[in-house]
Amino acid sequence: MTESEIHERFVDTYMHILKYVGDFVSVPTRPYKITFEAYTVMRMIATSEEPLTLVKIAKEQRVSRSAIARQINVLLDLKYIEQTTNTHDRRIKYLSLTPAGHKVELEITTASEERFH
Incomplete structure (x- = not known):
């Protein structure tokens, strides 16, 4: 066999392998209309x-702010997360899960753990 x-x-x-792993981890998120990254x-x-x-999420995940912004916009549109503006610096927006977001996150985590097992 040649090197080529x-x-x-x-x-x-x-x-x-990449496609298989991507498909494997994405199954639990599909019913909620989000990607595994979201x-x-x-x-x-x-x-x-x-x-x-x-910014903190982008640094932690080692991806661009625009990549995280796309995921956040989807989650905001689905009402899974919300933003709260810092009262001292209006440029800073904190992210938190909504009650629906808490429920969805828990359901995906449970399904993901069962699938992994």
Whole structure:
């Protein structure tokens, strides 16, 4: 087998595994019309001991602010999260789960843990 053939097999295997894992983790989020990435934002908000902002989430997940903003906008539209403006600096917006968001986050976490098991 040539190095080129080994490389091609590696790429095919990598793409197959990536797709499988992506599909596997996304199943519990589908009924709630969100991606697994949006769920991870909800999970961070649910488990954080301090108020979170878009910037803190982006840094923690090591992605761009615009990538997190897209997820947050979906969650805001679905009324799973809400924003509260800092009274001292109106540019800072804290994120929190709504009652519906708490319910959805718990249901996805439970389904995800059952699926993983």
